Amino acid sequence: MLEFVNVSKSFWTGKQRKVILDRASLRVELGNSIGILAPNGTGKTTLINMMAGLEKPDEGEIHRTCRISFPLGFMGGVVNRHTGTENARYIARLYGLDADYVEAFARWLCGIEEYFDMPVGTYSQGMRARFCFSLMLALDFDMYLIDEGMPATTDVEFNRKAGEILRERLQNTTVVMVSHQAAVLEKFCRSAAVLRDGQLTMFDTLEEAKQLYDYQA
Ligand SMILES: Nc1ncnc2c1ncn2[C@@H]1O[C@H](COP(=O)(O)OP(=O)(O)OP(=O)(O)O)[C@@H](O)[C@H]1O
Numbered sequence: 325m326l327e328f329v330n331v332s333k334s335f336w337t338g339k340q341r342k343v344i345l346d347r348a349s350l351r352v353e354l355g356n357s358i359g360i361l362a363p364n365g366t367g368k369t370t371l372i373n374m375m376a377g378l379e380k381p382d383e384g385e386i387h388r389t390c391r392i393s394f395p396l397g398f399m400g401g402v403v404n405r406h407t408g409t410e411n412a413r414y415i416a417r418l419y420g421l422d423a424d425y426v427e428a429f430a431r432w433l434c435g436i437e438e439y440f441d442m443p444v445g446t447y448s449q450g451m452r453a454r455f456c457f458s459l460m461l462a463l464d465f466d467m468y469l470i471d472e473g474m475p476a477t478t479d480v481e482f483n484r485k486a487g488e489i490l491r492e493r494l495q496n497t498t499v500v501m502v503s504h505q506a507a508v509l510e511k512f513c514r515s516a517a518v519l520r521d522g523q524l525t526m527f528d529t530l531e532e533a534k535q536l537y538d539y540q541a
Pocket residue numbers: 335336337342344362363364365366367368369370371
């Protein structure tokens with residue numbers, strides 16, 4: 325379970341206070357994947373980062389009682405001067421998982437061939453995105469946090485393979501996905517919330533959330 329209780333978050337831009345959340349509450353139960361619809365620039369990334377524990381709320385509480393992923397595509401734990409193999413094995417050990425399995429899975433999925441044994445700093449942007457996404461899918465989480473659907477890789481074969489695995493994985497896990505487009509959420513989530521003006525409004529169905537979202541647009 326992941327729960328926000330009266331969470332507030334804002335940024336001071338030097339000119340004004342940008343409010344992301346204003347005493348917002350939300351509860352995500354395991355087994356009930358949700359989508360969060362939010363217009364661009366309103367705080368999707370900040371919200372996902374708070375769920376992952378990468379950013380702290382100003383006020384309120386965030387409770388986590390399950391294994392929650394880092395946001396899809398997040399590069400935080402990856403060390404540039406280490407190879408893909410070294411990073412994969414290190415992160416596997418951090419999570420208490422079998423390093424051979426995590427390495428083999430990530431190597432197979434990301435499909436970057438000999439680059440897997442070269443420092444991550446030598447990877448192209450697309451390669452880095454594929455590497456991080458593969459690593460996340462190699463680890464074991466109860467809840468996956470996804471910002472705007474699939475990562476921005478242009479590799480069609482990778483997107484197909486990773487998309488299939490993600491869909492399979494989501495049958496047994498829970499996903500929280502934020503997007504500005506309902507169409508992106510449709511494939512993964514039944515219920516949804518709308519983030520607007522610092523408020524998170526939860527709906528039983530994506531269809532209902534869409535109506536409010538479209539109405540306010
Ligand atoms: N550390 C920060 N300091 C000041 N302002 C910030 C900070 N982080 C984010 N913001 C501002 O907060 C707002 C929300 O940012 P965020 O990246 O969470 O939005 P988003 O919905 O993910 O945006 P996009 O759709 O453009 O990716 C933006 O106006 C952004 O400029």
